[in-house]
Structure formats: C-alpha cells, structure tokens
Amino acid sequence: MPTIRVNDIDLHYRLDGPQAAPVLVFINSIATDLTVWDAVVPALQNSFGVLRYDARGQGKSTVTDGPYSIDMLGNDLLSLLDSLSLRRVHLCGLSLGAMVGMRLATKHPERIDKLVLCNTAAQIGPPESWDARAEAVRGKGMSAIRTAVLERWLSPEFVAQNKEGTERVLNMAHSSPVNGYIGSCAAIRDMDQRESIKSITAPTIVVAGTADAATPPADARYIANAIPRAIYTELPGGHLSNVEQPTRLGNAVRSFLLNSSATSSL
Numbered sequence: 001m002p003t004i005r006v007n008d009i010d011l012h013y014r015l016d017g018p019q020a021a022p023v024l025v026f027i028n029s030i031a032t033d034l035t036v037w038d039a040v041v042p043a044l045q046n047s048f049g050v051l052r053y054d055a056r057g058q059g060k061s062t063v064t065d066g067p068y069s070i071d072m073l074g075n076d077l078l079s080l081l082d083s084l085s086l087r088r089v090h091l092c093g094l095s096l097g098a099m100v101g102m103r104l105a106t107k108h109p110e111r112i113d114k115l116v117l118c119n120t121a122a123q124i125g126p127p128e129s130w131d132a133r134a135e136a137v138r139g140k141g142m143s144a145i146r147t148a149v150l151e152r153w154l155s156p157e158f159v160a161q162n163k164e165g166t167e168r169v170l171n172m173a174h175s176s177p178v179n180g181y182i183g184s185c186a187a188i189r190d191m192d193q194r195e196s197i198k199s200i201t202a203p204t205i206v207v208a209g210t211a212d213a214a215t216p217p218a219d220a221r222y223i224a225n226a227i228p229r230a231i232y233t234e235l236p237g238g239h240l241s242n243v244e245q246p247t248r249l250g251n252a253v254r255s256f257l258l259n260s261s262a263t264s265s266l
Contacts, residue, residue, distance in 0.1 A: 001060075006079035009062035013053035013080065016045045022113070023049040024090040024257065027077070027097030029119075029240065030184045031145065031176040032169075033059030036094075040242050043250030047258065048090070053080060055100075057180020066183025070191045073184075074103045081111065090257055092116035094242055095215065096184060102193050102223075105200045115204040116253050119212055119239050121219035122193040122226065130189035134182040142174045142181065149173050155211040155238035169243060197226050204230040205256045207241055207249065214239040231256070 003010040014034060015023075024044060026037045034052035041050050054061040056068060056076050077100060081089060090113050093101035098120035105112045124130075136144040149170055150159060159166050204227045208220035217234060224232035233252070237244035 003060070004080060004083050006083055007076055009056055009064060009076070011053050011056070011062075011076065011080050012060035013051060015049060015051050015084070016041060017049040018046070019049065021047060021049045022090065022257075023051055023086050024092060024253070025051045025053075025077070025081075027053075027091065027093035027100050028055060028058060029095035029097055030188070031058075031142070031149075031173040031181050033172060033176070035059075036169075036172065036240070037242055039246030040250040040253070043247065043254050047254060051084070051086070051089070053077075055097075055184075057177055057183050059176075063177040063180045064183065065179060067186030067190070068183035069187050070099055070103045070193075073100045073187060074107070077104065078108065078111070087111065088113055090114045090116070092118065092253055093120070094118040095120050095239065096188060099188065099191055099193070102197050102200065105202050105204075106193070106196045109201050112202045114257055115200065115202040116207065116256065117204060117220075117223060118207040118241050118249070119209050119215050119220075120223070121215045122197055122223055123191060124188055124215065124219075127189045130185045134185040137178055137181050141178060142176055145173060145181075146170060152214040153239040155209070155236075155244060157211075158237060158244050165243060169240065194222070194226070197223060198228075200227045200230075203256075205252075206230055206232050207252070208232070208234045209237045209239055209241050209244070210234050211237055212239045 091101040098117040206224040208217040224230040235245045
C-alpha cells in the first residue's frame with residue numbers, strides 16, 4: 001500500500017472502490033492501524049471510494065515525538081486530502097478518529113459532506129489518567145495496556161465468544177508504536193470540544209456501543225444533543241464497533257450516507 005509525504009511525515013494509506021464515486025474517509029482509534037476497518041469496508045466499497053490511513057504515530061506511518069494535538073492530526077488529514085485532490089469527503093471516525101472528525105467538521109466545514117462519529121466523546125478526563133497511561137507505556141511498553149484493551153475496548157461477551165478477534169485487537173495494540181501512543185494520549189488529554197461541536201453543520205450520525213466502557217453511551221448522547229439535527233443510535237457491544245459489529249456498522253453507514261432521510265434504525 002502506498003505512502004504519501006505530508007507535513008514532513010509519511011502517511012500510509014489505502015484507497016479502494018470506484019474512482020468516480022464520493023469518498024468516505026475512515027479515521028482510526030488510538031493504538032490501531034487501518035486494517036481495523038477491514039470487515040466494515042465490503043458494505044461500502046461498491047458505492048464509495050474508501051480511504052483508510054494510518055495517522056501520525058500509527059501503523060506504518062511516521063512516528064514523531066509528542067505531544068500530538070487534535071489540530072495536528074486534523075491538519076495531517078487535510079494535507080492528505082489535498083495531496084489526493086479530494087476537496088469534499090464523508091468522514092467516519094472512531095474514538096480518537098472521531099475526535100479528529102469533529103475538529104475538521106468544526107474548523108473546515110466546506111470539506112465535509114456527512115459525518116459519522118463512532119464510540120467517542122467530546123472530552124475525556126481527567127488529564128492525569130492520560131498521563132498515567134503514557135507513563136505506563138513509556139516504562140513497560142505496549143503490553144502495559146493489555147488489561148485496558150480487554151476491559152475497556154471490548155465487551156465481555158466478545159472476549160468470551162471471539163478469541164480470534166480478541167487476539168487480533170490485542171496484537172494490533174501491542175505492535176502499535178510506543179511514541180505514537182504517548183503522543184496520541186496527549187492529544188486526547190488536551191481535547192475539549194464540548195462547546196465547539198455545537199457549530200457543526202454537516203449531517204451527523206453518532207454511534208454508541210451499549211457496553212462501551214471507554215466512551216459510554218452518555219458521551220455519545222451529549223454529542224448528538226450538541227450537534228444540530230444529529231442522529232443518535234446504538235449498537236450492541238463495546239468500544240470498537242468496527243470490530244464487534246462490522247457488518248451492522250457498515251450497513252448503517254452506507255444507509256446514512258446514501259439516504260437524505262436516514263433514521264436511527266440499525
């Protein structure tokens with residue numbers, strides 16, 4: 001898969017689907033890579049160009065020293081879109097990826113058609129908790145977050161019933177670059193979009209996981225209530241809807257993007 005030079009870093013990306021179709025951009029969560037969307041793409045790639053990428057500090061993209069910020073990560077995405085001559089796109093982000101999506105929809109509304117926000121929050125505190133995560137990884141490597149992945153990212157039912165999927169997520173997190181994780185923790189720590197998202201004008205759907213321990217449904221409801229005319233909906237499962245419910249998530253995203261009168265029915 002190709003890389004492209006933006007803002008003095010190399011971003012690893014993949015673009016699938018019809019060349020003339022509208023483009024949907026997937027934005028990853030922390031400590032994952034673009035393959036986390038693999039099972040979601042089939043529902044979408046016949047109707048859309050599907051752009052996935054590893055953000056700064058993720059996967060096969062350049063790892064720079066932190067701290068990162070949501071603005072920095074958003075500017076990287078804007079530069080990627082510019083380099084690919086994509087003037088207006090749909091965005092679908094999960095967790096940290098959705099935080100970047102909210103910032104772009106706030107600051108660059110002319111670039112966003114529709115917005116899908118999955119398993120995320122407008123602010124996650126306290127700041128000390130993110131410093132503690134960063135320090136743990138700095139001292140012990142990515143194995144330090146293994147328990148958090150099991151308890152906060154995945155539902156107990158998924159862990160019990162899907163050993164292969166659970167191991168895939170654990171391996172993805174374990175292989176994530178340490179400095180990229182630390183930089184991304186700072187971006188989440190310093191983010192507060194509770195007021196700014198009230199200005200988002202893009203049609204928006206907010207997806208929560210019923211058993212999401214990292215960003216519970218209450219966080220998603222706040223976002224849906226803050227963004228004018230946003231749709232709120234839930235999927236069974238934990239923090240990674242793209243892993244636990246990929247088909248249902250993909251179908252819901254496709255329906256929302258194609259239908260001007262999308263509903264919350266999943």
